[in-house]
Amino acid sequence: MQTGPREITTPFRPIPLDVPDGMAPNEFFNSTENLNDLENNNGLLRNPENLLLYRKALGHSNLFDTSIIYNTSKCILNPLGRPVRRTQVPDDVKHVWNRMNQILISYMLELFPDPEDALVLAGEASLDATWPLTSPGVPSIRMLHNHFIAFDIQQLREAKLADRHNPNLTDGGQHSLFQKHMRDVYRDFFDSLDLNILKLAGENSSRIHLTGYPQGLPSWEIQGGIERLKDICFWREYDEILKGFIDFYRTFFTQVSTRNAPMPKDVWFPDQIEKKLLYNNAFLATAKKVRDRCITDAKYANAIRWQPAFKQLIYRNDEGKLIVTISQNSIGNAITELLGVVVKRTPDAAAYEKAEPALIKKLLEARRRLIQADLGEGIATPYWEAE
Structure with missing residues (x-):
């Protein structure tokens, strides 16, 4: 099929x-x-x-x-x-x-x-x-x-x-801004989070074979399955992924908005932002591409979601394992x-x-x-x- x-x-x-x-x-x-x-x-x-x-x-x-x-x-x-x-x-x-x-x-x-x-x-x-x-x-x-x-x-x-x-x-590598231009730095940033219950999953195990999705997204297996959802430690890690995403998103669009901007205020992971993002050439070069296009393309600039916009979900893969993933949101x-x-x-x-x-x-x-x-x-x- x-x-x-x-x-x-x-x-x-x-x-x-x-x-x-x-x-x-x-x-x-x-x-x-x-x-x-x-x-x-x-x-x-x-x-x-x-x-x-x-x-x-x-x-x-x-x-x-x-x-x-x-x-x-x-x-x-x-x-x-x-x-x-x-x-x-x-x-x-x-x-x-x-x-x-x-x-x-x-x-x-x-x-x-x-x-x-x-x-x-x-x-x-x-x-x-x-x-x-x-x-x-x-x-x-x-x-x-x-x-x-x-x-x-x-x-x-x-x-x-x-x-x-x-x-x-919009959630595959061919569409998503993060996945298309900054896939390695995006995954490296998430890898720096301290997670114990959530284990990084490979693309083949996280993908639903029938649809081929999700595509190119960082995904994590919930070790221990449904029983771990009764553990507050799981929900804390679930929130860590969200916080990491928000930090990445805010840092990126702050750089899009203002060249060489300081780190956003009230971030959760300042050390990772400094080490993994603000000294990463691919990250800053992508921000420049988006900034330059915003200046010349009014329609593109109007569609920018300047504040964190995401989807985060728990789903069951083909092998019956529970997987967590997170993605940029888009209009519609x-x-x-x-x-x-x-x-x-x-x-x-x-x-x-x-x-x-x-x-x-x-x-x-x-x-x-x-x-x-x-x-x-x-x-x-x-x-x-x-x-």
């Missing part, structure tokens, strides 16, 4: 929301009013830490698809002031967030124990708080949220190959495309309703396990009871 990214079609039930006159859809979707609809019509569980588990109304997969959002819409009304990455989340919230992640990922692996049957992934994409609200492709909910998704492998096998030049498939692409899965969502209520009962059954069982672990209380909607 030919290896390559796949494009699948996922039906959804159209959302009965009217966008007020004079507002762009992405502006409305960022509002407290829209978040109220998300909670009241699709909410599964909430807790005092403002973490909300909900059904994805515009889902990636109707096999299993849910999200947890750090719903700060009522306590932080300024969308640009909301937490958009794990490093901005209070420790008590992050503690609950990690436990919810562990339970949901464990349940997904229990539901789909064979990697030959399902592609399982969980992760987050940063929602860059410096991105103008009116930019095309801006994230619709400007708050940190995680995705928990399973795809039917047979559906992926039968799906058509996606266009390899799709700009949303979805977290599934990191693994070579392009989702085309189509409004089709009848097709969605055929899959809905089995999907809801799984989501309610996931909710039950979270409630049992004292991680929240159930929400009643028109589609399900609170318990």
